[in-house]
Amino acid sequence: MTLLSKVSGTRHRLRRCLSVAAIACVLAPLPGITIPDASAADAQPAAGPAMMHLLSAQQYRQIIDDTFGPDIEVNGRFTTETRRAGLLAISSGVTSVTMAEMEAFDNLARSIAAQVTDRTRRDYLIPCKPASERAVDDACAAKFFEATGRFLFRRPLTTDEVKIQVEAAARATEKVKNFYEGLSLSLASMLASPEFLFRQEIPVSDPAQPGQYVLDSYSKASRLSFFLWNSQPDAELLRAAQAGDLNTPAGIAKQVDRMIASRRFEGVVRNFFSDMLRFDDFGNLQKDATVFPKFSLTVSSDAAEQTLLTLVDLLVTQHGDYRDIFTTRRTFLTTTLAAIYGVPLVKSTPRMEPPSWQPYEYEEGNPRAGILSHISFTALHSHPARTSATIRGKALREVFLCQTVPNPPANVNFTVVQNTDNPLYKTARERLTAHSTNPACAGCHKITDPIGLSLEKFDGSGSFRNDENGAHIDTAGAFNGKPFSNPLELGKVLHDDPGATDCLVTRAVSYALGREIADGEKPWHTALNKSFADDQYRLPELFRRIATSPEFFRTAEPQKLPVKTAASSN
Amino acid sequence: MLAPHSRRNVLRGMLGGTAVTVGLPFLDCFLNSNGTALADGRDLPVYFGTWSQGLGFTPGYWEPKGIGANYENNLFLKPLDPIKHKVTIFSGLRAFMDSNPLNPHGSGPAACLSGGHPKAGVSMPTVDTIIADSVGTTTRFRSLEVSCDGSDGSQSARNATSRNPSEPSPLAFYKRLFGPEFRDPNSADFTPDPAVMARQSVLSAISERRAALNGRLGASDQARLDEYFTSLRGLEQQLTLRLEKPQPIVGCSVPHTEGEEDPATHGTLITDTQRDHRLFARLVAHAMSCDQTRVVNMMFSGGGGGSPLRRQGLSMTYHVSTHEEATDPVLGYQPQVAWFMTQIAAAMAEYFMTLDSFKIGDQTLLDRSLIMYSTDVGRAQIHSQENMPMFLVGGAGGRVKTGLHVPASGQTVARVGLTAQHVMGVPVSTWGTESNMTSKPFTEILA
Incomplete structure (x- = not known):
């Protein structure tokens, strides 16, 4: 590839x-x-x-900010990126996580998770209270991971995935005799996991064109949000993905218009030119x-x-x-x-x-x-x-x-x-x-x-x-x-x-x-070159054209055939 | 055991005149009668390291006089004199370019450390990662990478796209090594920490989902994910080690700290780099003495435009000086460049002497190590890839002869990397690509 x-x-x-x-x-x-x-x-x-892209430092920070609020400190050092074909943004598609980086991601994850579950924030970041702070509470943990996990993994967690996180929280809680510490460690494991650190795009058969492949709905949502916001999909975009809206041109256009109109778009223009220049x-x-x-x-x-x-x-x-x-x-x-x-x-x-x-x-x-x-x-x-x-x-x-x-x-x-x-x-x-x-x-x-x-x-x-x-x-x-x-x-x-x-x-x-x-x-x-000229070379129009092109979501045939289709994935 | 950490703590503790702190008295009873292996029969470890620096040494002023033992150091390498009996110098080596385009400060390191030129899709691990995979799998850290010029620049890479970043902060390095996660192997009491058990228990949640991830990936992404999981296993192994009572390690020396906070920042003067290098050297020696790792990559400074080294009062950076300073007609070399080169040789000497000051029985850490020195260019002024200086330093636990000058005019630099792999026990017969491919280690230095 x-x-x-x-x-x-x-x-x-x-x-x-x-x-x-x-x-x-x-x-x-x-x-x-x-x-x-x-x-x-x-x-x-x-x-x-x-x-499969590794999150950049800027994306990581923005995601933590978006998910848990701007007062969470992200104190860690990220590896310097290397420019490929004129852009740093491309290098994240080929890099992995070395041992030293794994240690750094793990430290960062635990520091963030500890802040999320500390006394000052748990009341508004955790949607429930455990029956006892010193004991396991699977129901409350499940509620937390379902709510938070869909942002961190950029899609709803499967039942199995929720179960895995809940069980991890329970194991840790039993060892340290503290619900919040157990929850925090389980959250940290999500923040250090490949599902979070890598945004992995999933190709599926295109129901409209047999033999062709497109991204699944949640991968489409991520591609849009990382392009236009340099961050994870927000609740509305995830909702649109879940509802199948991103499988229609009108549904995509509606989201793209909303995203380009947002002040965040300016941030992407800055990020894009900082990289290109x-x-x-x-x-x-x-x-x-x-x-x-x-x-x-x-x-x-x-x-x-x-x-x-x-x-x-x-x-x-x-x-x-x-x-x-x-x-x-x-x-x-x-x-x-x-x-x-x-x-x-x-x-x-x-x-x-x-x-x-x-x-x-x-x-x-x-x-x-x-x-x-x-x-x-x-x-x-x-x-x-x-x-x-x-x-x-x-x-x-x-x-x-x-x-x-x-x-x-x-x-x-x-x-x-x-x-x-x-x-x-x-x-x-x-x-x-x-x-x-x-x-x-x-x-x-x-x-x-x-x-x-x-x-x-x-x-x-x-x-x-x-x-x-x-x-x-x-x-x-x-x-x-x-x-x-x-x-x-x-x-x-x-x-x-x-x-x-x-x-x-x-x-x-x-x-x-x-x-x-x-x-x-x-x-x-x-x-795109032609439409850029037709649009009098307006940059937001170019970004809008890219984001609303069917080609933007089309992919090559995966090396390993997927087992699901776009229709069944939603 | 340890005081709260700050940069000054480290600075004071390590530079404060107390020199090397040997935390525990050396316990001879643990060694066999030759002082070479532990009494229970386990061999003492052999360490591998790289020491790299950009811009090399100007030809004509570093090649030793005399061949074999008892060579005489040339002008720029005079600072190595006190330790030269443990330094083997190869002269005349070339980094063959073949038809590859020159990356002015990248082609040389690629040839010296990975035996060739990176090409799209071709995996080119550097020699330290090959050796670490062979000797570094049982220690807390498979390898450690540090950089002294304030950047996270590193020459260590598993392949063309996966670089092992360096730690640029001595304080962060200290915390990583000897912070709360460190367990003194010679400590009398041991209680497994429930918090560590809890951390270990949650990491399995990541692996439990691995199968679901694997089914979705193409081959190259699969390889990247495999690397992630290799790193995760490394992290799990660190936690496992913390839950086991460690074997006592003779000579394990834990650095002491004292003092108060001083948020010193890293500037671009070579003195900043030298200061951090000195701190790193001590920390590396302490880490090796406690067998926290078997492989250490020390990068003093990079070579190209990104290299910030400056001299107080001199307007040009070191890199720019190599290109722009006029050659003194009387001296025959660029005087400012020469100053930098001798400063760097002195730092290198300091590193080797630091390792040599840590005793293990009748040997030193340097005696039990093999450190490979390499650079990026033969002549910095014109990015030459000829006459590249390379050294092998230390006795590798008696596996090599030391203190030799080995002329190897026109030979590939990859011969040194192949030799290092042989010495470290890596089963490899041929190494390198294109004209740098070689199956001839320098057998004359093998003991």
């Missing part, structure tokens, strides 16, 4: 790479490239596989304090927030056109950011409250239009003490155009590029040109550097400059044959490039499915 999706993803990357750039990509092997064999190519699946890299961002004295940890966190606020405002609040992210002059600033941007931001907060976010609009013609001019792009994709046109060009292609630019080969001498004090090569453009005389390097630098060089007036911290080492910075270049003379024009070229919207659709679908797009889903991808 993973192999298939991997192969299809690689093909996709290769095709895109060929279309944009040149021989360089063919000469340099792509990371992780796998040549699919003929038999695999013949047996193209109609859809991708059903998935690689904002987790801010955790590793280092700036040279002697070169960039204004750059601080506050700048780092504000920079990510600036871009997220800009995106949410443009795409959700204003219901704007996605392509405008490359050209918008509207943004939000703090005084800390304003210092780096060189913007005279007046602290206008009433009663001398701490400085907060203020909307700001650059005047026409200011080079600070579009999110590529944000610190979250220019500084995040730079070296600690200087810019890197190559890193920026690579990031732009990978993040916004879904292309793969290979890493440099071993034994490459970077000295010419790295020495910013060489009087022969004063600007980054001159240094890179000298470096690219090596034909082995030239191929890839041709695809990264021209777009990166157009952003050279933003230094390694994101501040604006006109010159480098006394020499004027030339920001002209071309992308896909379209010339531009400065970052504003580059923004316009990207605004009009179909590759950018195509890439967003790719990332959104991958985020929704939690895996790369399967070969058999390419027609769906094409259709």
Whole structure:
């Protein structure tokens, strides 16, 4: 399953790479490239596989918050995720639980369960009182597990499952002579169980199309809620799943509309872009304090927030056109950011409250239009003490155009590029040109550097400059044959490039499915691209189209045939 | 027994000048007359470890002079001098790339630790997990992973997608090892804890539902679920061990704590990493002395852009320095980079000497261990995969000769990993993939 999706993803990357750039990509092997064999190519699946995702740290926290309330502390460390095919959200579909993580999940589970059953919360989180606090009470335990379990397992518990938890609670109660402690330990075992930690999608035969497979109702509910809320299904969604509503287009549309209208949807937009724009890299961002004295940890966190606020405002609040992210002059600033941007931001907060976010609009013609001019792009994709046109060009292609630019080969001498004090090569453009005389390097630098060089007036911290080492910075270049003379024009070229919207659709679908797009889903991808254009590139519309597509719930034939059908599963 | 824990407790207790605390007097009566095995015939354990660090050592300045025993350390490895009689150095090794694309700081570790390059769908366990599956199944922890640079970065992985995360906090590591769940094997009294029995009793609820889960999964998800249940069994085993009266362990040394709270945070200076490394080294030694684990993976710092190591007053990070610092024409190397490299060699030496200061009979923990050092690059400046430094340190309970320089020009790095597996008793004849595949361990170091 993973192999298939991997192969299809690689093909996709290769095709895109060929279309944009040149021989360089063919000469340099792509990371992780796998040549699919003929038999695999013949047996193209109609859809991708059903998935089994490990909960992310954010999802785990949100679920505990949703189930037990925001005052439950979730004190634990989660393993850092690894980005695959441009998204962290995909990696949870291939990872498991190692021994150290099992210990951590178990500790976390017991700490949460202890809070749920403590004296301050048991009255409202446990729907009954035991006959005696020192003795087993199966009826009360059953009531608790039925009520809580359906949220934690994202479906009603079977009779057997309730019985297992009740018996576990009874065994523990007998040992510690305390009903609540026994209940707490049994709850902890649910929170450490695979049914909770993994969201496992169940494929069933599609009654409407014999031979085809779809997700069962509760898997549909989870797919919807993790896509649109990054959390578990709420009571209404579980009710809809139970009632069979999610087996009809109208029933699904009703739920999707409700979910997108919720404030939680904003959180998903933030989460999606944090992932796509690689904002987790801010955790590793280092700036040279002697070169960039204004750059601080506050700048780092504000920079990510600036871009997220800009995106949410443009795409959700204003219901704007996605392509405008490359050209918008509207943004939000703090005084800390304003210092780096060189913007005279007046602290206008009433009663001398701490400085907060203020909307700001650059005047026409200011080079600070579009999110590529944000610190979250220019500084995040730079070296600690200087810019890197190559890193920026690579990031732009990978993040916004879904292309793969290979890493440099071993034994490459970077000295010419790295020495910013060489009087022969004063600007980054001159240094890179000298470096690219090596034909082995030239191929890839041709695809990264021209777009990166157009952003050279933003230094390694994101501040604006006109010159480098006394020499004027030339920001002209071309992308896909379209010339531009400065970052504003580059923004316009990207605004009009179909590759950018195509890439967003790719990332959104991958985020929704939690895996790369399967070969058999390419027609769906094409259709979404078209509808995205028809919808004037409105992001919520794209998410709505994805969530209401029949393809969203279709899966490949399971490797082990299911024994039930959609009709009987509800 | 233990005071409330805080970072300062650990800091004070472990750095506070008392040096190594040996909790109990060594009880010779437990050992046989050679001091090598327990009196009841059980062999003393042999420990395996990795010590890894990014950016390696600049070629020309680490390779020893002289071959075989009594080599002379080169400039950057001088800090290892006090312990060099227990350090075997392999020089000239290569990580073969074949046609695989270079992952600048990932290809080297993959070759050194798993014998090749990860490919989609191909399982590539690292050597420590292979050894842990062989020797670590009876201890409380199958293996322990720690990282000293503040990240949870780890080189230990069961396969391409399942990494064993490192513990970055010495305090959390201390609590995990010697917190309330620790039972002193030499404690006179023993009463099974009903709370532990209760915990154990509820975990079976998870396994009771396993059959229902299994029926629904494809092969790759099935493998992931199997891994989950392997981890769950590990957790159950920890609880089982807590319910049994433990065998006394000679030399088991429990760290003492004292002092008050100090919520120190981890910065990016190399001194922070060195401080945490020192704490981890002691805790690892204590854990090994009490046989809490047989396999320990110590990661000093990573290699690539994510590696934060800095020197006070120096603007560039260590990683950036390797790429950008000019080579001093007189010295012949990058001076700041050289400073970092000797600091790292000193930390490595400190680790080995810490293990060497814990006595087991007439041996030390280091004598009973095999620690494999590896890195990510041959020359960091250009991500070279040639002349990769690798060391095997410690006597592995007398199974290897120590203190040798073994030139192995152009040989695959995987030979060291294969040697380690042989020494640790793993039945394997060939290891590695493509050009890194080898069936030739370094027999010249076997005792």
